[in-house]
Amino acid sequence: MAPCVTEWVTSCTNLILSATALHSSYRLFKDHRAPSVGLFLLGLSAALCIVHPSGSYLTSIQKEAEWAGEVLAPALVSFDFLWLSEDHNTAHILLCGSCLLLGLCDWLSADALTVMTRCLGLxxxxxxxxxxxxxxxxxxxxxxxxxxxxxLVAPKVGAITFAPLISPAAAEGLVKWLLKGSMAVGCWASTRALSMFLLDVTDRCNMGI
Known part of the structure; x- marks a missing residue:
């Protein structure tokens, strides 16, 4: 796949994810502050990744922002589900664990960071x-x-043999595009799901259940 085409598709997937996440964050802000913050960070990191600066420092910032958004978005959405279900202790543990991982990421080795990230994802x-x-x-x-x-998905896609159908670099790009599309679907679904869950909890409270 030509580099210009790859870059164009990557920018499009980041744009779609950014627009979906930021719109979902706006819709959730009134009643669901924690998921709203998580999706805002996810959308902001995707928007930052649309730009491809030549400096390696800015590129590292993009990668760190992308990783932080991917860590916090699902954790904060799960936090709100737990909070609405009145499991506050588990919600606090999950929130503290995600914040602790972000704070310790610079002191962990690459393998330890991968393990801890997947544990938090699970x-x-x-x-x-x-x-x-x-x-x-x-x-x-x-x-x-x-x-x-x-x-949860292994980042080392290039280690899998795709030849002669597709090169490892193209396969890695394809997986990234699919994952960004998955997150965009997750942003939309979480907005609908949290609204439905809050309505259900409110109805139960009104009925005295």
Whole structure:
């Protein structure tokens, strides 16, 4: 795949993710502050990745911002599901764990950071699925899976043999595009799911259940 085409598709996927995440953040801000912040950071990092500066320092900032957005978005969405279900202790543990990972990332080795990132991704996903499956909220489960995929998928796509159908570099780019599309779907689904879940909780409270 030509470099110019690859760069163009990457910019388009980042643009779609940024627009979807920022719109979802705006819609959630009134009633769901934690997920709104997470999706805002995800959208902001995607917008930052649209620009391709030549300086390596700015490129490293882009990568760190992208990673931070991918870590916080699913964790804060799961935090709100837990909070609305009144499991405040687990919600606080998940929030503290995600913040601790962000604070310690510079002191961890690459392998340790990968392990800790995947552990946090699994924790966020399991919390979201547990709450949503018991509540019958299919969109919430979809949002948890879609937002957590980038934390769970192995980054070393080039190690897999795709020849002669596709080069390792193109395969890695394809996986990144699919993951960004998955996160865009997760942003949309989380907005609908959290609104439905809040309405369900409010109805239960009004009925005295």
């Amino acid at each position: 924790s966020s996903l399991s919390c979201c699925l547990t709450v949503c499956l018991f509540a019958g909220n299919a969109l919430g489960a979809l949002s948890g899976v879609a937002l957590s995929l980038p934390l």
